[in-house]
Amino acid sequence: MQPPYHRLEEFVTLSADEAEIVKGWAANRREVKRYRAIRREGEPVAAVYFLMEGWVGSSLMLRDGRRQIVKVHLPGDLLGFPSLALASAGETLEALTDAVVCPLPPGVVGKILAENPRLAAGLFLSTQKERVALMQQLAWVGATSALERLIAFLLDLHDRLVAANLVKDGSFEFPLTQQHLGELLGLTTVHVNRTLRRLDETGLVERSRARMRIKDVQELREAAATVAPLFAGQEAWNRLGNPS
Structure with missing residues (x-):
């Protein structure tokens, strides 16, 4: 591997x-x-x-x-x-x-x-990406509904798994329990269960034991409360003057 x-x-x-x-x-x-x-x-x-x-x-x-x-x-x-x-x-x-x-x-x-x-500059920029992710998560938890939080988290997770080449036909491993989701999204386990059922009703995802499939990523993005940040990639390195 x-x-x-x-x-x-x-x-x-x-x-x-x-x-x-x-x-x-x-x-x-x-x-x-x-x-x-x-x-x-x-x-x-x-x-x-x-x-x-x-x-x-x-x-x-x-x-x-x-x-x-x-x-x-x-x-x-x-x-x-x-x-x-x-x-x-x-x-x-x-x-x-x-x-x-x-x-x-x-x-x-x-x-x-x-x-x-x-390599140090790459690590520095990567840590800034983590800070952006934390800002996004604070926005989800502080200003969105339970369903919007869950959708935002799933989209972020999907995009990161795609980058790691761990998504096949929209399907990926999903080992998180409802307790994990509650602790991550600031919800009770009962609320997580109810929110997952609401997500199922949209028809945009399929859930099975320890797996998740997003059937229409673009439509799910349109249901999200926030727009995913667009990272600069190599341009961010260029802004730093290509230290070497």
């Missing part, structure tokens, strides 16, 4: 040397079983993680014990980057399916920043 390096080339095409650096990350692979923690909130920041296979949830715990999922990570994502700025890990990373991650010690990240400006 081809390693999912597509996220690393969203804005900057890697040179041969840079590609070799990235391929070297895969030498240190760690398998994680479903629902096992990769790293817990409050633990030392010993690494960030490149997700090779599987789905991972990033979550925060509230004082009363409730969990808030803030991100569902897919193959190709870098996990735990925000915690590099914290005294201890600010999020729990939990495998939502069986997963494979490649730990990268903070020193490896520091070396990239010091010695590989093109």
